[in-house]
Every structure is written in structure tokens, then in C-alpha cells.
Amino acid sequence: MVLSLDMYQTIAVAVVVLMIGDFLKKKISFLEKFCIPSPVVGGLLFSIMTLICYCTGIVEFNFNDTLKDVCMVFFFTSVGFQANLKVLKSGGKSLILFLVFVIVLIVGQNFVAVGLANLLGLSSLTGMTTGSIPMVGGHGTAGAFGPILEDFGINGATTVCTAAATFGLVAGSIMGGPVGNNLIKRHNLLSTVKTEDDSILVEDEVKHERHFSMYAPAVFQLIIAVGLGTIVSYLLSLTGMTFPVYIGAMIVAAFMRNIGEYSGKIQMHMGEINDLGGICLSLFLGIAMITLKLWQLAELALPLIVMLVGQVLIMFIFSYFVIFNVMGRDYDAAVLAAGTCGFGMGATPNAMANMQAICDKYAPSVKAYLLIPIVGSLFADFLNSITITIFINLI
Secondary structure, three states, X not given: OEEEEOHHHHHHHHHHHHHHHHHHHHHOHHHHHOOOOHHHHHHHHHHHHHHHHHHOOOOEEEEOOHHHHHHHHXXXXXXXXXXXXXXXXXXXXXXXXXXXXXXXXXXXXXXXXXXXXXXXXXXXXXXXXOOOOOOOOHHHHHHHHHHHHHHOOOOOHHHHHHHHHHHHHHHHHHHHHHHHHHHHHHOOHHHHOOOOOOOOOOOOOOOOOOOHHHHHHHHHHHHHHHHHHHHHHHHHHOOOOOOOOXXXXXXXXXXXXXXXXXXXXXXXXHHHHHHHHHHHHHHHHHHHHHOOOOHHHHOOOHHHHHHHHHHHHXXXXXXXXXXXXXXXXXXXXXXXXHHHHXXXXXXXXXXXXXXXXXXXXXXXXXXXXXHHHHHHHHHHHHHHHHHHHHHHHHO
16 A cells, blocks of 8 residues: 655654654653754654555555755755855865865765775676765765666666665764764864854854844745746756756855845845754755655665665765864864765755754854855765766766
């Protein structure tokens, strides 16, 4: 029996799952101690239940995830509103350095995937199904490049890419919080927490004091940015490159923020916008987790599972030893390491959830909240598409 839920029922289930995850996180010290995000807690529990129902033939759930993309776009639009020129300028050398090492991660993921595939007697293109396509790229890139690999004769490449992206989504969400938490405790990094001044704060709580009457104008500003963003996304698609659906809205939001910031004629309701973005992030992750089909992982052959384990190892080594050390060996670097696990194996919203779990427990990290969305959303997908294209043509 197939039980189909429409988009209203789907988001209602996602909210219930979020509430259960938040409840369990408060009650189970292990989850709180290792900073596992609430959507992951409740979502995995629900996914395991749907797995049991599917395997036993009781029922298969079919969700309408239309609102998942809507929530994702609105969340990243709220992130775009944070990107004023002062914040971008404050990124400076750290932004460039982090971007360089993200490129290293993308290349490294593909080398590991291809290398392990060859050792296991598989083709290099088969190995690419567990490389940066599903890891840094996530489900979107997996859906875009899977058919291309099938055109090269890799049967079921789209399914394998999607399953690998699902695996990465779960693995990146689970390991991010513990990685950052361990680094903070092991190196006593709370002593390195910096008090940022107003010139580089993503959101100054005093300047952007919340008012109930301002939430409606904040929603209107988000909607305008999303609407205009569709035009920008269309123009970008004409280049032939694969971009995330929210990229246009982010760019428009950034322009709106800076025009309002420096002209003084448009008031940006940043406190309210960030609150709304946080709600959309939670809803997006809730829907994403309940729509996971864990049985897809069981369909992977043993060699592919070995390659996925290899990706977990390289992600741990890269975040724990490389990112943490090159980005300053301080509290911000630890939060960045947690975030890198999120978008390096899943998606930028997972990175934000990982960092949010760390920052809610300890202290805010303006540097991490600046670098991860900019690099993970604006640059990673673009550079990943170029790198994947080069690898496919070379091998």
C-alpha cells in the first residue's frame, strides 16, 4: 500500500518530526552533548520507521516535497540579505583561503572516488557517482549529472548518485556537530571566542531590534527578492552551467540589502528576516529528512558502500585536521570545520544546522556564518560543476 501525502500534510508531518527531535535532544544528553541537530534526530527516527514499513510491506510513504524547495529558497534569500559590503569586506583573506581549500576538497573527493573504484575493479566514471557530484553537489548536482553519466554507459548512475547524496546528507549532518564539539573541548577554544564589532556583525541585535509589526514587511521583502531572483537564475542558466535554484534570489537580496544600507532610503528589516530564515531552514530540513529513502542505500553494491566510507574518512580528515588548522585553530575554525562537514557531504542548509547546533551551545561565530553561506552557496556549486566536467572529460 502506498500512502500519498500532499504538501500540506507533508509539512505538518515535518513539523511534528521537528518537535519530536527537539524534545528528544533535550531529554537525551548524548544528543545535546554532541550537538546533533534536532531535524536530524527526529528525521532519522522517522526515516527508520518508514524503512521498516517499506521492508515489511506494510506501507510506503509518498511525500509531496514542493514546500521543501520553497523553504530552501526563502532561507537562502534571507542569507543573501545578510551579505552587505562591510560583511563581505570583513571576509578578506579568510574568504579566499577557505575557498581555495574547498576547491582542494572537491578535487580530493573525486580522486578518492576514482582511485577506490579502480582498486575495486570498477570504471572511473562509476567512481564519480560517489565523488563530488553527490558529496559537495548534493541531490541537485546528482540529479543534473546522473543522466550525463548514464549517457556514458553507467547504468543506474542517477539512482546511485541520489543514494550517495542521501548517504552524504545523513553522514554530514551526524558528524558535523561532534567534530566541532570535540575540537572546542579538546583545545579549550572557548577562550578564543572573539567579541565582534558592529562593522562585521551579520546581525546587530540592537540595530535590528525586532518589532511584531515589521514581520509582514520583512516577508514582502523576501517575496520580492525571490520573484526577481527567478529572472536572474534564468539568465545564469543561459551560460549552460548548473546553478542551485536559489542563487538568483540570493543575488537580488544582496543588492537590495546594500542599496538600502548605503542609500538610507529603504529600511531592511534584518532581525525579522533572519528569524523568518531560521524558521524556513528548520522546515526545509524537516521535510528533507522525512523524505529520505534509506532503503536506497541497501541497493548499493558493496564496492560502492566502500567508496562512500572512503568519502566519510576524507571528510573527517579534511575538516578535523586541514580546515581547523589552516583557518586559525580557534573557536571560529572549529565551527567552520563543523559547517564544512555539512555542505561537503550534503548541502549548505545542513552546514548551517551543524553550526547552529554548536553556536546555540557555546557562542556565536560571525566568521563561520559569513564564510559557509558565501562559499557553500555562491562558489562551491559553480566550481564543482567545472571540476566534474573536467574529470568526466579527462577519464
